[in-house]
Amino acid sequence: MIKGLYTIASGMYPQWLEQEIVANNLANLNTTGFKKDSTYFKKVLDASLILNTVQGEENGLSDVQKVVTNFEQGT
Numbered sequence: 001m002i003k004g005l006y007t008i009a010s011g012m013y014p015q016w017l018e019q020e021i022v023a024n025n026l027a028n029l030n031t032t033g034f035k036k037d038s039t040y041f042k043k044v045l046d047a048s049l050i051l052n053t054v055q056g057e058e059n060g061l062s063d064v065q066k067v068v069t070n071f072e073q074g075t
Helices: 002-027 047-051
Strands: 037-044 061-069
Touching (some): 002 037
Antiparallel strands (some): 037 061
């Protein structure tokens, strides 16, 4: 039971972080010199999940790999 709650929480964290970054980007849209951030996710697969997965079905957990700031020159 508790392991299932940890699995659910670990799936919610990357979504929460992405929402926080998007909200920050929107809040600072008109700020002079602001550089937007982006998130990159990786798929974390457990060996037991791979063995028990039906072919064609995706399985695994998402994890935030990194948060990157875009330093390209603005217009």
